[in-house]
Amino acid sequence: DTEVTQTPKHLVMGMTNKKSLKCEQHMGHRAMYWYKQKAKKPPELMFVYSYEKLSINESVPSRFSPECPNSSLLNLHLHALQPEDSALYLCASSLSGTGDEAFFGQGTRLTVV
Amino acid sequence: AQSVSQHNHHVILSEAASLELGCNYSYGGTVNLFWYVQYPGQHLQLLLKYFSGDPLVKGIKGFEAEFIKSKFSFNLRKPSVQWSDTAEYFCAVNAAYQAGTALIFGKGTTLSVSS
Numbered sequence: 001d002t003e004v005t006q007t008p009k010h011l012v013m014g015m016t017n018k019k020s021l022k023c024e025q026h027m028g029h030r031a032m033y034w035y036k037q038k039a040k041k042p043p044e045l046m047f048v049y050s051y052e053k054l055s056i057n058e059s060v061p062s063r064f065s066p067e068c069p070n071s072s073l074l075n076l077h078l079h080a081l082q083p084e085d086s087a088l089y090l091c092a093s094s095l096s097g098t099g100d101e102a103f104f105g106q107g108t109r110l111t112v113v
Numbered sequence: 114a115q116s117v118s119q120h121n122h123h124v125i126l127s128e129a130a131s132l133e134l135g136c137n138y139s140y141g142g143t144v145n146l147f148w149y150v151q152y153p154g155q156h157l158q159l160l161l162k163y164f165s166g167d168p169l170v171k172g173i174k175g176f177e178a179e180f181i182k183s184k185f186s187f188n189l190r191k192p193s194v195q196w197s198d199t200a201e202y203f204c205a206v207n208a209a210y211q212a213g214t215a216l217i218f219g220k221g222t223t224l225s226v227s228s
Contacts, residue, residue, distance in 0.1 A: 031213070045215050048210075056215055103159075106155070
């Protein structure tokens with residue numbers, strides 16, 4: 001199994017809603033990532049978890065809250081988002097997080113209304 | 114901090130033409146370099162990677178890249194493109210942070226291949 005699975009595929013939420021994005025991998029990878037991708041732009045790093053501990057936070061606003069319940073799961077909790085937060089949110093994983101390749105999920109297309 | 118730059122924003126080719134997409138990285142030490150492709154509506158897929166050793170790297174779907182340390186470059190090539198190669202191509206470097214590493218992407222090149 002070389003897949004990173006993200007749910008939901010699409011999400012529409014109001015600015016006062018609370019929602020969560022989920023990501024799962026069963027490749028035994030110990031590093032997991034959240035990226036944000038706007039249309040026609042490259043993925044931008046948001047968070048990195050290494051061995052279930054938050055290791056990198058790229059100055060992301062607190063309305064985005066990551067969580068890594070175990071080595072296979074990664075969540076992104078969303079609260080009080082703004083319309084400009086509408087984007088494709090990508091989850092990725094890598095074996096060790098020390099320079100190896102990352103495997104990406106198909107993403108969650110988020111629209112904030 | 115490490116970064117990558119891609120000079121070609123949009124490349125338009127006819128089928129069977131040769132392809133070369135430029136990528137330059139900024140870090141002067143040891144780097145891991147990658148090319149990813151994003152087909153319309155699909156997830157990012159790894160085309161090829163360079164960690165060390167032979168500077169000419171072969172990847173999937175007939176793509177190859179050459180690591181030239183003196184030029185800080187890692188250009189992607191394909192001798193003959195197909196319509197199915199239409200996609201967004203991203204060069205990436207593994208950037209070191211205080212507590213870990215993560216991929217940092219170039220701005221991407223949109224490749225349009227006409228049949």
